[in-house]
Amino acid sequence: MEQGLGSDSVPVSGSDDKSRVLNVKPLRCLVPIFPSNPGGMSSISSPQASPFVCVPPAGPFPPGVSPVFPFVIPTEQQQNPQTPFAAPLNQAGPSIPSPVPITSFRTPTVQTNGTIGSSKRSSKGSARGSSQRKTKSGNMTSPHDVDIDAVANDFLTSFNLVRFEPAKLSDGDKESVRYLIMAYNLLRRRIAQVEDSEEATPGVTRRPDLKAGSILMNKKGVRTNMTKRVGAVPGVEVGDVFFFRVEMCLVGLHAPIMGGIDYMSFKISLDEEPVAVSIVSSGSYEDNDEDGEVLIYSGQGGVLRRDGNLMDQKLEKGNLALEKSLHRGNEVRVIRGVRDEASPTRTAKVYLYDGLYKIVESWVEKDKSGCNVFKYKLVRGAGQPEAYTLWKSIQQWKSSDSTSRVGVILPDLTSGAERLPVSLVNDVDHEKGPAHFTYFPTLKYPEPVDSRQPSSFSCSCRDGCHSNDLNCPCIQKNGGYLSYTSLGVLLSYKTLIYECGPSCLCPPNCRNRVSQAGLRVRLEVFKTKDKGWGLRSWDPIRSGAFICEYAGDVIDTSTKESGNQDSYIFDATRTCEPVELMPGNADDSQKIPFPLVISAKEGGNVARFMNHSCTPNVYWQPVLRDESYLHIAFFAINHIPPMKELTYDYGLVQSGKPEPRRKNCLCGSLKCRGFFY
DNA sequence: TAGATTCAGAAGTAT
């Protein structure tokens, strides 16, 4: 068991002094360069304070340093001086690049194809979008008093730039489904971010999921798989995960926004009769699942009414459709709703697409209160990939020390260094573990933290930073918004995120310290078939969620020969192929402040096991803490099902820099460029 | 802190 990883390879559990295991390599040769702009940052950093090359966020950059864009940003929409909150921000610190406010992206002239907000929804008496919200807050003009419709319009304007093929409206494919889900989540998170910065109205439930859903549902040419069908839905694979019901509507997996049974009418000679096409089993009825391949599903209706009366279920609508499907023998898609364990909110749910089932039996039961309830027994079709059963296995691994599982080498390769264990598994061959390395969970700068001067930009939010507090300097640095949701999900993509740092007075659980709070999902290092060791997650990961940072030793690139021969190098100066065309509120003026190269050869965390892919599901994001500590944080690009390998794009070396040895890429994607460094 | 309850919510179906 301890052949590959000697007992000395892992730090002793509970050792607080992580620096003990750190092989410190001081950076002496970098000449400090400081912002030349008057005021602002120059006042906070003395030449002795930081050994790093500091450049103003707007550049210029030292040779070889380039801005990093994980996503393409529409360029024509930048720099509009008409910004409602440019003034307070500029007062706070002239050196802080003025954020591009979302209102500056407004495109009032572009009314060509169906702008939202004005047409359908407002005319239908539900004109609650912007006007109602404004009256709610009265005369108090919030600094964030931003029109949600405008946000959505900006978003859709960018969205229209996508090469979206109309053929996919009726028949989707994997790429369009993936893109649509990602677009939905970006919009939803953006709306949530804007709403969150406004003061909460007591008693009003915010539903950014429905708002974003409504906008995309009503936008022509956005949805896919719009024609209902029996059986598989193109572009949706068994095992795919969804985090909101609306997502499944958008991609045509399950049309009812709340209803559990989706059905369509099927022509039989002259008559039409309904057949069920998909069901969602959320566990709030008394469904029970015997072994994961069988589902006992309760019909709809008959639940406790508002008037207190209980009713028998009727053989109509969905119930009738299920009955007809039993006799017809057609396949029914099954979606299993389960609790999202990674989410701190206890009610959060994940929907697993569990593939095709057939109804084999139906009967009527009396429930606890004596009312008739229809029951349907569904059996899963053979030969489909594991989905719900896999989820059930994982629940078992979590509860039973995973001893039952084959291939487990170590239950926790971090020996407690992370807040969650990380298992080490090999079920493909006999290798007993990766080469020796020291596990530590964070990035190691060669200079101790306490020798640095506290930044005057640190905050004093003792209860944690909140996005409606515009006096918080950490909020200001992020363009006036908090970058994360309460779930630790990144709200919008930026080239640089400012987190609270060591000198901030906010607590460790501050919402602006997401990348410092440690792992939130259960990860495991596993042996891949052909790419050595890799990383994957037991928990489903929602789009935008923080996964981990890249831990390792910060490398002095001026003395070391670019350090690129080390296969555990993370080079933040590399550029990435744009992942997707992203709607832009990314701020062009914010750049990576200094070149950062990390080596995780001697030591590091789970990130060192993440493989390269040309179509990745994870991307990296520079995060600056306290103006001087740059870190690399990894976030999910789209929803990631359990046990799917986590990959990111290793990027391309800047032209002019020495190119490391190329390796053959085995990612297997259509867009594979054939190699990586 | 975790479970239970409340309540607005929007699309699809049926009337």
Add this chain to the structure above:
DNA sequence: ACTTCTGAATCTAGT
């Protein structure tokens, strides 16, 4: 117009 296995906020019962 009506239904609906949502989902967030609030309330309640427990330690």
